[in-house]
Amino acid sequence: MAKHKIAIIGLGKIAQDQHLPVIDKNSDFELVGVTSQRGLGHGAVPSFKTPAEMYAAVPDIEAVAICTPPDVRHAIARQAIDAGKDVLLEKPPAATLAEFADLEAYAASKGRVLFATWHSQFNPAVDATKALLAEAGVKSIRIEWREDVKKWHPGQDWVWEPGGFGVFDPGINALSIFVKIMPTPPFVKSAELTYPANRQTPIGAKLVFSSADPANPTLTADFDWREQGDEKWHMMIETGDGRRVRLYKGGTILEIDGKIVVEAPSEEYERIYVRFAELLDKRESDVDGAPLRLVADAMLVGRRQTTDAFDW
Incomplete structure (x- = not known):
């Protein structure tokens, strides 16, 4: 071909x-x-x-x-x-x-x-977590997605302008995993958004979610661009049947009750292009907007806070 x-x-x-x-x-x-x-x-x-x-x-x-x-x-x-x-x-x-x-x-x-494309969804550990939660249910999910903006967006002023998303540029990766693994759709209940005094997009965000799950799980997210040292891209999960789950390193490793059960190299973009080739051959589209809607909802309901000015 x-x-x-x-x-x-x-x-x-x-x-x-x-x-x-x-x-x-x-x-x-x-x-x-x-x-x-x-x-x-x-x-x-x-x-x-x-x-x-x-x-x-x-x-x-x-x-x-x-x-x-x-x-x-x-x-x-x-x-x-x-x-x-x-x-x-x-x-x-x-x-x-x-x-x-x-x-x-x-x-x-x-x-x-x-x-x-939502590249963080394209990890075997994410698929395994989705299957686990579909079976066991969710008691809680705590998302921490924290990194250093100076490392990942060096000198890129567009991220601080309206339409640049700020900390939601990486945070939307976590949300893309979140909406995929959740057995029921999540909704933004409240948000605290922290803006540098001289910038138009947030440097930090703390979100609380609700869902249609009758078990009423506790669902939160903490995004921050001021992290020093190693990135913290992980989710701490307690299943409905009491198992302790950690999905970490951007969704590439799944750990259950202290034991790693899925660990794969980061080949997210390789899998994206495999998927794109399939869509082209089938003449089909793939346009899930759920992660973007959660960001928009956070901006709609968010309470604004101001912090020190940010400079490169």
């Missing part, structure tokens, strides 16, 4: 760290173009300043992976769909719920494949 001809739009950190190397080694795809406003490239692959220039020069592009900041993804995705391309969206898929809903409807109306 011929390879799918794909291009990347936006060559920031995530594209360079994950998308480029994964596409290069995936037998289902051939990278035939990239766009970068900064003029970055990738080996001998043609590089362009705008998607329009790329589509004109490389008309046989079948699909694009959009890896720009979220505030511009809607317009870029619509342009790609109008150009007859299938679309993979880095997370978060759009800056607003209305934009996301529009892309889902527009892609469907044009017969294009749309894939809103």
